[in-house]
Amino acid sequence: MLPILLLLLVLFFVLAYLRAPLRIWSAAFLVAVGAISYLAGASTVLILELVAVAVALVIVANVAPLRLNLLTRPLFALFKRMLPPLSDTEREALESGTVGWDGELFSGHPDWDKLLSTPVPTLTEAEQAFIDGPVEQLCRMLDDWQIVEHDQDLPPEVWQFLKQQRFFGMIIPPQYGGLGFSALAHSAVIMKISSRSITAAVTAMVPNSLGPAELLLHYGTDAQKDYYLPRLASGEEIPCFALTGPEAGSDAAAIPDSGIVCKGRFDGEDVLGIRLNWDKRYITLGPVASLLGLAFKLYDPDRLLGDKEEIGITLALIPTDLPGITIGNRHHPLNIPFMNGPNQGKDVFIPLDFMIGGSERAGQGWRMLMESLGVGRSISLPALSTGAGKLACRATGAYARIRRQFKLPIGQMEGVEEALTRIAGLTYQMDAARTLTCAAVDAGEKPAVLSAIVKYGLTERMRQVINDAMDVQGGSGICLGPRNYLGRLYQSIPIGITVEGANILTRTLIIFGQGAIRSHPYVLKEMHAVSNPDPAAGRLQFDQAFFGHVAFTVSTTARALWSGLTAGWLLPVPAGPCRRHLQKATRRSSAFVLTADTAMLVLGGGLKRKEKLSGRMADILSNLYLVSAVVKQFSDRGEPAEEQVLVDWACAESFRVIDHAFLEFYRNFPNRPVAWLLRLLTFPFGFHSAAPVDKLGHQVAALLLAPGATRDRLTAGIFVPLEQTEPLGRLEDALVKVIAAEAVEKKIRQARTKGASVDQHQSSVLDAAVASGIISADEQALVIAAEAARREVIRVDDFS
Numbered sequence: 001m002l003p004i005l006l007l008l009l010v011l012f013f014v015l016a017y018l019r020a021p022l023r024i025w026s027a028a029f030l031v032a033v034g035a036i037s038y039l040a041g042a043s044t045v046l047i048l049e050l051v052a053v054a055v056a057l058v059i060v061a062n063v064a065p066l067r068l069n070l071l072t073r074p075l076f077a078l079f080k081r082m083l084p085p086l087s088d089t090e091r092e093a094l095e096s097g098t099v100g101w102d103g104e105l106f107s108g109h110p111d112w113d114k115l116l117s118t119p120v121p122t123l124t125e126a127e128q129a130f131i132d133g134p135v136e137q138l139c140r141m142l143d144d145w146q147i148v149e150h151d152q153d154l155p156p157e158v159w160q161f162l163k164q165q166r167f168f169g170m171i172i173p174p175q176y177g178g179l180g181f182s183a184l185a186h187s188a189v190i191m192k193i194s195s196r197s198i199t200a201a202v203t204a205m206v207p208n209s210l211g212p213a214e215l216l217l218h219y220g221t222d223a224q225k226d227y228y229l230p231r232l233a234s235g236e237e238i239p240c241f242a243l244t245g246p247e248a249g250s251d252a253a254a255i256p257d258s259g260i261v262c263k264g265r266f267d268g269e270d271v272l273g274i275r276l277n278w279d280k281r282y283i284t285l286g287p288v289a290s291l292l293g294l295a296f297k298l299y300d301p302d303r304l305l306g307d308k309e310e311i312g313i314t315l316a317l318i319p320t321d322l323p324g325i326t327i328g329n330r331h332h333p334l335n336i337p338f339m340n341g342p343n344q345g346k347d348v349f350i351p352l353d354f355m356i357g358g359s360e361r362a363g364q365g366w367r368m369l370m371e372s373l374g375v376g377r378s379i380s381l382p383a384l385s386t387g388a389g390k391l392a393c394r395a396t397g398a399y400a401r402i403r404r405q406f407k408l409p410i411g412q413m414e415g416v417e418e419a420l421t422r423i424a425g426l427t428y429q430m431d432a433a434r435t436l437t438c439a440a441v442d443a444g445e446k447p448a449v450l451s452a453i454v455k456y457g458l459t460e461r462m463r464q465v466i467n468d469a470m471d472v473q474g475g476s477g478i479c480l481g482p483r484n485y486l487g488r489l490y491q492s493i494p495i496g497i498t499v500e501g502a503n504i505l506t507r508t509l510i511i512f513g514q515g516a517i518r519s520h521p522y523v524l525k526e527m528h529a530v531s532n533p534d535p536a537a538g539r540l541q542f543d544q545a546f547f548g549h550v551a552f553t554v555s556t557t558a559r560a561l562w563s564g565l566t567a568g569w570l571l572p573v574p575a576g577p578c579r580r581h582l583q584k585a586t587r588r589s590s591a592f593v594l595t596a597d598t599a600m601l602v603l604g605g606g607l608k609r610k611e612k613l614s615g616r617m618a619d620i621l622s623n624l625y626l627v628s629a630v631v632k633q634f635s636d637r638g639e640p641a642e643e644q645v646l647v648d649w650a651c652a653e654s655f656r657v658i659d660h661a662f663l664e665f666y667r668n669f670p671n672r673p674v675a676w677l678l679r680l681l682t683f684p685f686g687f688h689s690a691a692p693v694d695k696l697g698h699q700v701a702a703l704l705l706a707p708g709a710t711r712d713r714l715t716a717g718i719f720v721p722l723e724q725t726e727p728l729g730r731l732e733d734a735l736v737k738v739i740a741a742e743a744v745e746k747k748i749r750q751a752r753t754k755g756a757s758v759d760q761h762q763s764s765v766l767d768a769a770v771a772s773g774i775i776s777a778d779e780q781a782l783v784i785a786a787e788a789a790r791r792e793v794i795r796v797d798d799f800s
Contacts, residue, residue: 004039008032016558019551026058064543072543079542080530082604094517094524096370097448100440102519105624108556108593112574112582115628120636121439127185131717134165135189139196139719145482147199152337154200163235168207171214176229178213183375183441187383187434188717194387195718198492201384202338206284207232209376210369210500212239212293212317212356219315219357219368228291228317240289242280242343243369250505252295253366259314261300264349272304273351274316281342282499287330288339292318293356295365305359312363315356324348334491371446377500378441378451382434385462385496387718388489389427391728392469394715395485396423397704398731400472402738402793410472411705414694419468420704421697425649426461428714432629432650433458449515453622456506459496466490481797485727508611511618516596516607522549523600553597557681560594563587564684577639578631581651584689585627588658591682592620595665598678602671613668619661623654630654642710645699652692659689706739724792734789741786744779 012032015025033054037047060066104110123131141158154162162168170186172178181189186208194201207213213232216225231237248255257278264273278296280286298314305311320327320343327343352359361368400411400420410416437454440447466489470477473486480487497503501510517523525545532538563571568587573579596617599607607614630650634643662683669675703710723729748765751774766783769775775783 004035008035013558013562016554017562019555022062022551026062030054030058067547068539068543072539072546075546076530076539076542079526079546083527083530092367093370094514094527096367097374097446097451097518098444099519100445100447100450101436101625101628102447102449102453102515102621103521105589105621105628106515106519106593106596107521108552108559108590110586110589110628112586112631115632116574116635118439118443118632121184121435121442123185123188124182127181127188130179130181130185131188131192134161134167135192136719138162138165138167138200139193140721142197142200143482144197144199144488147197148335148337148488149480153339154203158200162204166233166235167204168235168238169213169229169233170208171217172229172233173217176225176233178229178233183379183438184435187379187438190380190383191387191390191434191717192719194384195391198336198384198488199338201387202284202336205380205384207239209380210243210373211241211376212291214372214376215241215293215315215356215368216317218372219361219364221353221358223353224317224356224358232291237291238285238289239291239293240283240285241293241295242278242283242286243295244282245278245280250502252369253313255295255297255313257294257296259296259298259316261298261302261304261311261352263304266349266351271351273349274298274355276316276318276345276348276350278345279342280344282331282340283343284338284340284499286339286343287328287341289327290320292320292325292327292343294318294345295369298362305362308363313365313369314362315365315368316350316354317356318345318348318350318354322348322350333495336488336492336495370448373500374446374448374451375441377455378437378447381496381500382430382437382454382458385458386427386430386434388462389423389430389465390715390718391485391489392423392465393427393704394711394718394720395728395731396420396469396472397711398735399476399793401705402731402734402790404790409705411701416472417698417701419472420701421649421692423465423468423472424700424704424714425646425653425692426465428633428646429626429630429650429654430458430461430465431714432633433626436629436632449511449519449621450625452501452506452510452514453625455500456503456511456618457622457626459493460503462489462496463493466493476794476796479796479798481799483727483795483797507618508615509608511621512596512614513608515621516600516617520593520596522546522552549597553594556590556594556597560587560590560682561684563590564682567685567688576635577644578634578647578651581627581631581647584651584655585624585631588620588655588662589624591662592617592624594682595662595678598674599669602674610670613665616661616665620658623658623661627651627654637713640710640713642703642708643713645696646703646710646714649692649696649700652689652696655689656691659683659687663687707736730789730793734786734793737782737786737789741783744775744783747774747779748783750774 011028015028030051034047034051037050042050060070101115104114138158138161141161147154166177166179169178170181170189173180190201190205193204212228216228220228228237232239243252243255245255245257257280259274259276262273262275263270264275266273276294276296278294294316295313296316298311299309300306300311301309303309324346325343325348328341330339330341333340355361356368357364397411397420400416401409403410411420433454437447437450440450466486469486470490477484477486477490517527522545526542526549529538529542529545532541563586568583571583571586573582573586599613603610630647634647637643666675666679703714720732721729722732724733748769751769751772766780770777770780
């Protein structure tokens, strides 16, 4: 009897793991009932009765009309009562955008072959030429110390250059006079500029992110596109978009700004239009904008447009010179002087055709914003963050080799080495995630969840990388002046953390809160079904979604348990140097989905109020995406052996964060028996992912301390001036000289053991070494040049 039971148990486990169809489950169930009844010694009559009951259950499960009436109808009514009501803005936010690789991570069994076979993201010849030409030229025009400390604005010639070279029209198609660049090119441009000047990078990125051009391209009327897009591309119009106000920050849907449909006079004619009142702040480019994109709530009390009085959030394009508009004042965001400020409107009257998309788009503003924000948030801030990380890798890595304390380069001290390791490893993650997300946008996706992941994840990693770089730089990092290449990046960190969705709320409300519904294969379908105004159609949709969800959860449970018992070693994934990383990621994907499904079942609508739990789930999902991006980037580059240490460190770091998030989730889940069961199913032998080992970190840090192909790939795409009048140019020059002088210095140190006790860089020691034949005159000159270059690098600015 026991062997048969074990055999049946294994059979059901295999069926669950393989996600067998219902008919096979039904056959196995009938066989199991008959076999168990027979082996238990039941009478023939009882066996027949049990089999008859089993057949009846199988018929109910397999015959749709019976299942709909006997099972689906009561479950449908129960879910309808349990499901928390969704506001229109919540529904539009959940339904906006597309699902991409996040859907695979929510499957519990990601298709790695699908990811690795996607085309390698590349720039076109025209895009690369723009980066090598106008972007390079722009970077050479920028003096960030002059911009920030003295002018508090970009110079007029830089503004003019940005307009002439169509920097404000990167996303606008050529037929409208724009550059028509890909998301990858847009990202590469911003990344390079950000390594030179945050002020210039923000100025260039905002018109190409959430703003009038993006909205017009997707939702504008033909007349609006034909008129505004050429003017935006040429810089004749400077755009801004006004969403945030004093009473609506992260809760942007709560904007109190209003527009009333009414009749009024415009350009000397009586027309049907909107009378607007608003109060906005934190609007980038607002002080210099000639064209204002405005989000407001539209009301139609006289029902001039239709039957509804409260139409909803609507978007409009408004020339800033209209009567009633107050604009031009500036905020001062942490001493980074990109144009940003408040604006207000008092009884501003506009015609209806100023609405983006015309009257047909009235009330659709929130969905328009969510989809446009998803695209912009995928590109601009991740590019800026990655540029900062790459600059820190190249500059601070070089500084750590050049700067000496205790008679050795500080980069060889283990404490400094630890910081350098994080700088390199986290930057590698950032670049991988940036590239993969841009590729998704270029493939036509409008990533909702992934955009939140990269916005949050990369700005947080910028914070860590720049903090580490400041620790390594010490006094040279905190003394502002023309020689300082980190101070303004450090000052700007909270700006990226705050804008386009504050990071605290992005992590605790959006990534998992939206992802658990939007990216899950069944949850959004179930929600649509129970909210369907047609009950019959809703029940049919719910029947398919709910029982699909049940089968999915059963399968995920089996996969999570099997992966936990085997530590993922037997999971089928593509072969190669990243095979083990993919097995670990697949295992944690199964555990993540099982945990998410269980949390939603147990806590229901209350889960969205458990923000700490939601934040930990966001950490898991975010780091699974980062692992995916790292492996994809490594594959796209041909898996260079010298880059393997970066991949291993980045993946190990992500798995450490993932497992810690799982542990804290289970420790704090309010239903303790369920938490214990989840932990037993997903991590039956405990949590074993630790921080990357020191030996691996040593190898990663070493990549930053000397010129090399891996260092060049890690820092590719930033502005690297070679002139010794530039801080980074001095570092590049000194690094080569210092390394070349090290062999000579070693000879001198050996000479000191023979009695020389004077410092090795004093001319008397060098002269003695030359005279005794220890070093040549050329080697002496090399050491002197290296010492001069080193002293030039470690100098800091001072002022009267």
